[in-house]
Amino acid sequence: MVERFLGQTQAPIQTRHTRPGQLRDGCCRRRPSSSTSGRRDAAIQDLRRGTQLAELLRQQVELIPEPNRRDAAVANVGEISMALESSLSILQSGMVSEVGEVGMAAPAAAATYSSDGGTGVSRNGGPVVSRTRRVRHRRARHGAELPIIKEILTEAPENDCFHWRKYGEKKILNDEHPRLYYKCGYSDDHKCPAKKYVQQQSNNDPPLFMVTLINEHTCDTLFRDEPNSSSASQVLDFTKAPPLSHPLIAATPWLKKEEEEESTSVTLATTHWLRTWAVLQRPEHQALVLEASQRLGKYRRVDATA
DNA sequence: GCGATTTGACCGTC
């Protein structure tokens, strides 16, 4: 029996437990729709397909024998997955609330949370109302503002492919759940400044967590090869990804200016996906993409004959 | 034995 992917609910894809071959039949390209909701649905379908492909790619890069390059590649694919899931959240919520500065190296930019106590929407479509809370400016010990890279509402706060070490836990005033403090597992070895705070936001099943990421990782760049290295091809580098105005976006017919105000979230979400896709199209990544495609084709044939 | 986690104390900011 061929399981349908598009017919699944909007529950998040549990990438950690997805095995090779689980990519569902039916995730073929959507047809552009003239309506805004149709375009939104189409974008959601594409993003889901992208998430499946990212998982497939992750399984491929995990076969890289060299631990350092493998970890860096897995981390980058994790960023892809986070970008896609964030984009899905945007589309399913119909609202966008960007927090902080987002660099090209971290395409999972958009969050479904506003730090002023606004509302978000869970990935299964239900509204998430965050309590009004006092938000203090986060400052480093010596008074400097901590750069918040992004805030993400997620059901899987651990699922970002980075190695974190917990260093504290604190009961926060007027919050039911404690805040957990993590720093990069390489903070000592490589002086990586990345940190993240995780706080449960709801008692839903599964619960939702607000993840606040502080500082960019520098540890993964240490693992990257030099530009002239012949072995650099298996490391995805988002710093070279095309800008938002890339022709790929302009060439997407269902993102024309009409109904612009309603298509903003579609555009943003699709931008993340197009950027991801454009990176994967780069020649140095073609070997991985080709292998993933071949495996995908094999699994589809298995599904089709099942 | 070693690395990760826990948790109370401490520190800086407001």
Add this chain to the structure above:
DNA sequence: GACGGTCAAATCGC
């Protein structure tokens, strides 16, 4: 003084 963030000793688990 209250609060959030971090430290570091104690503890846990493999």
